[in-house]
């Protein structure tokens with residue numbers, strides 16, 4: 001039952017697991033590795049209601065703000081985990097608002113749209129790797145050659161992480177993300193610690209360059225100034241913020257891009273539609289977010305008050321998660337939800353969550369997918385999946401592709 005949510009079969013077609021759960025109830029009780037017993041919302045109404053009610057469902061057990069209060073973080077987890085868990089996503093108001101306000105501006109629509117030219121240049125540079133692979137071996141792994149390095153390069157540039165250590169960061173991030181159960185959680189601790197130390201060095205270096213009066217590019221420099229300026233951000237919060245932006249800013253988009261390419265290659269008529277009518281790209285991006293649903297569950301919340309919720313009796317202290325991927329296939333919300341329809345409108349998917357923790361990077365994620373698809377379909381319009389097929393990975397809460405071999409017809 002536990003591996004139900006990390007098996008290859010589930011990753012390939014999560015709806016085969018979610019559909020019966022949704023039919024059973026709007027909120028079901030499941031058991032997950034590490035987290036244990038947790039409630040999961042399965043339809044759009046319960047998912048949206050849970051995420052919007054930040055009084056009844058909170059990130060912390062109580063108003064105290066030490067990290068062991070965070071839903072899903074256990075007392076036995078090492079200090080690095082406790083420290084990195086002190087970020088905006090694990091805070092309730094007012095700390096959440098204070099932290100989010102510090103970076104809101106950098107992720108607003110206008111700021112992100114201004115990055116388009118640079119994002120396009122990075123995509124074009126990476127696509128040449130695919131073309132090189134085609135020439136040398138006839139096949140390229142889209143995950144390694146494009147879907148992983150593309151968002152990583154963009155978030156590193158946005159944060160101001162120096163070029164020289166980006167590859168090392170990327171390698172640690174891959175090692176860190178092999179988490180599906182307690183054993184893989186323990187083996188992920190080493191790369192997590194390594195990344196924290198690397199980030200501390202980058203932050204220290206930025207601090208000393210600022211002190212010397214040198215100009216620094218990137219969000220880390222802005223945050224270092226905020227930390228020095230007064231009481232809006234302490235040092236632990238600064239490290240946790242940069243770590244969150246780095247991980248949330250590349251991991252999810254990597255799987256959105258690779259999952260979208262699989263979806264298009266398995267639905268050639270829809271792929272052709274996008275090639276013939278590139279002006280439909282914005283609508284296509286929304287449908288691919290819904291259809292692929294790389295983020296399957298939200299972070300767990302604590303139930304603060306006992307009582308009935310969408311037909312089930314919740315007890316104070318229980319844990320509850322939003323089943324985003326299940327909500328995105330709710331037939332009462334979407335006609336023929338298992339069909340990829342790039343012209344779907346309206347498309348009220350919940351892939352970026354909702355409520356106070358609504359994804360900070362949604363504009364960036366949309367821009368990245370749009371540029372990625374435009375560039376890939378222009379450079380390799382005839383691509384199709386290689387003979388080994390797409391290899392889905394085992395990750396709890398995320399729908400990931402470890403490898404996606406592509407060839408040219």
Ligand code: HEM
Pocket residue numbers: 051088089090100244245246248249250252253256294295297298299300324351352353354356357358359360361362364365
């Ligand atoms: C495919 C792309 C992405 C998806 C599907 C996605 C999804 C989500 C979801 C569902 C949440 C809410 C989680 C919850 O309520 O428990 C969230 C929060 C967040 N996301 Fe994203 N995300 C994506 C890309 C990004 C990017 C590119 C960034 C850039 C930095 C980012 C930064 C964040 C942050 C900082 C939060 C916490 C916001 C808060 O607590 O107020 N995400 N994301």
